[in-house]
């Protein structure tokens with residue numbers, strides 16, 4: 393028998409979360425007397441660890457899908473996705489444009505070199521592009537000074553027949569925090585003012601949830617949002633739980649107790665003896681370790697559910713196992729179900745916080761050795 397650990401992925405939660413975002417945007421559109429934006433569901437990094445094919449099935453009601461990896465984009469087409477696919481980093485070499493053409497993908501364009509590659513390509517149909525503006529995050533994008541001429545160059549390429557629609561796009565650095573998006577939006581509006589119409593895309597999950605009004609379209613301008621993490625039922629915010637938006641966790645990481653130790657007061661637990669029993673206590677050994685993707689930085693006190701009862705991790709997480717305090721669960725013994733995060737456990741964000749990271753990292757880091765069960 394394989395180790396008792398597995399991750400289950402709920403298709404119903406994926407489509408539920410997409411629906412939550414959809415309704416949130418509809419409400420903002422009504423309040424602003426405009427049109428709700430379309431949704432590119434972001435499925436980069438193997439759909440944040442949930443599996444590309446599962447995400448394609450769960451997000452069948454999205455208008456588009458967005459990711460970075462060409463091979464993942466091809467898998468979407470092979471899984472039957474016929475709608476728009478946006479490559480968030482565009483293409484890296486001329487040969488990529490052949491796949492973009494063959495699989496009818498849209499591309500973010502953020503460098504002059506990419507415009508050059510487009511100029512030399514002979515695609516069988518026009519490539520739709522999103523021209524990316526760096527509004528202050530200083531990651532990808534043309535500087536505000538260079539944006540106008542990049543846009544003019546893209547218009548030329550459209551006249552030559554290699555480019556289709558030319559959209560405008562940026563990415564926020566602080567939509568989840570106190571700084572917000574106002575400064576970057578001001579740069580965006582200024583640098584894109586007067587440029588020919590085309591789709592606009594600015595919002596990630598945090599901005600979609602917190603500032604949906606900036607994605608509301610007026611007139612003929614098409615808008616798209618790019619939510620990722622919230623669609624998987626985790627929060628983009630440090631201080632607001634995903635559940636407070638009505639989002640449901642999609643991934644549940646579960647295992648079992650495979651050993652029990654009855655400890656006298658003063659006994660030490662695990663590598664480095666970082667935990668010492670303050671009194672006689674029972675400790676359970678769970679088949680889940682950092683080689684499964686559970687964060688080694690999660691220390692004593694990290695929440696864990698054992699047999700439906702909330703308890704805590706004790707000592708250091710090791711490669712294949714971790715230990716938990718069984719005092720709150722006197723009935724616990726070998727084989728008792730353990731929920732590390734998800735539907736019937738603590739939220740992935742709580743575990744991440746205890747480990748000094750974010751839910752994104754834990755979801756993406758689910759190890760390939762953990763069997764995944766897709767649930768309806």
Ligand SMILES: *Cc1c(COP(=O)(O)O)cnc(C)c1O
Pocket residue numbers: 434436480563595596597598618619620621622628
């Ligand atoms: C990852 C990413 C997103 C989605 O971000 P979330 O915080 O997961 O919503 C949107 N846009 C770009 C360009 C990204 O790289």
